[in-house]
Amino acid sequence: KQEVTQIPAALSVPEGENLVLNCSFTDSAIYNLQWFRQDPGKGLTSLLLIQSSQREQTSGRLNASLDKSSGRSTLYIAASQPGDSATYLCAVWNRGSTLGRLYFGRGTQLTVWP
Amino acid sequence: EADIYQTPRYLVIGTGKKITLECSQTMGHDKMYWYQQDPGMELHLIHYSYGVNSTEKGDLSSESTVSRIRTEHFPLTLESARPSHTSQYLCASSVRDRNTEAFFGQGTRLTVV
Numbered sequence: 065k066q067e068v069t070q071i072p073a074a075l076s077v078p079e080g081e082n083l084v085l086n087c088s089f090t091d092s093a094i095y096n097l098q099w100f101r102q103d104p105g106k107g108l109t110s111l112l113l114i115q116s117s118q119r120e121q122t123s124g125r126l127n128a129s130l131d132k133s134s135g136r137s138t139l140y141i142a143a144s145q146p147g148d149s150a151t152y153l154c155a156v157w158n159r160g161s162t163l164g165r166l167y168f169g170r171g172t173q174l175t176v177w178p
Numbered sequence: 179e180a181d182i183y184q185t186p187r188y189l190v191i192g193t194g195k196k197i198t199l200e201c202s203q204t205m206g207h208d209k210m211y212w213y214q215q216d217p218g219m220e221l222h223l224i225h226y227s228y229g230v231n232s233t234e235k236g237d238l239s240s241e242s243t244v245s246r247i248r249t250e251h252f253p254l255t256l257e258s259a260r261p262s263h264t265s266q267y268l269c270a271s272s273v274r275d276r277n278t279e280a281f282f283g284q285g286t287r288l289t290v291v
Contacts, residue, residue: 065237068220098279107184107268108282153221157278165236166211166270166280168221 066091066158070169077144077176085139085172087154092132095157099128099139102151102171111152112139144176181205184269184283191259191290199254199286201269207281208274210252214238215266215285227252228274259290 067090077083087097096115100108112121112128114137120129127140141148151171158167182203191197203210208229213221213236223236227246241263242256252271256263268285272278 096278100282105285105287107284108270110279110281113279155221155280165223165226166221168213170218170220 066094066156066167068154068156068167068169070152070154070172072172073170074173075175077174079144079146079176079178081144081176082140082142083144083174085141085152085154085174087137087139087169089135089137089156089167091156091158092135093159094132095159097128097130097137098155098157098166099126099137100153100155102153104151108153141174144174146176146178148176149174182269182271182281182283184267184286186286187284188287189289191288193260193290195259197256197259197288199267199269199288201252201254201283202250203252203271203281204250205271205281206249207271208249209272209278210246211270211272211280212236212242212244212252212254213268213270214240215268221268225254259288261290264288264290 071086098113099111114121114130125142151173153171155166155168185200210227212225215221222238224240225244227233269283270280272280
């Protein structure tokens with residue numbers, strides 16, 4: 065069964081810092097990897113989707129990389145802002161069934177203070 | 179912005195009541211999912227559907243049931259709510275393709291007293 069681990073569990077940084085969130089997964093037979101943001105009491109907002117054939121994806125100040133063979137992904141946030149404070153979730157689309165399914169990590173809770 | 183909606187957003191209900199959590203999407207997605215999330219824990223898949231009249235149980239055992247009579251609608255029902263059902267329930271959808279992206283609703287926070 066696929067297991068997804070996110071490190072660190074929590075991170076608190078001053079505004080303006082560049083930071084890296086880590087995600088690892090045990091089964092490299094994946095279709096894609098998706099990073100989400102979750103604000104307290106809210107649903108999930110999709111940030112980036114990396115297909116298994118890609119090495120990285122960028123959106124604004126966010127850059128996500130994927131190393132499928134080693135089972136790792138990183139989310140890089142440049143010039144962090146207080147508005148970036150949220151929980152960031154990593155999820156992998158597994159090939160466990162015909163059309164795949166998502167497995168989630170527990171998330172990294174990020175606090176960016178002014 | 180994803181067009182997937184969940185109602186109600188918050189629900190406090192007494193033990194033994196029957197409840198239905200609604201989920202609708204206007205994107206024409208074939209695949210829909212229900213996840214359960216407890217505070218600080220990962221999301222667990224409880225039900226999914228590949229299309230109309232197709233429903234499957236997920237990884238986490240759940241006493242809830244689902245139906246998929248229309249493509250856009252995937253309601254979740256608890257016949258008799260218990261305090262152990264207190265949790266956040268998240269609905270999601272995606273296209274029927276391996277290179278797909280999941281879109282989530284805002285969630286329903288259920289409290290059973």
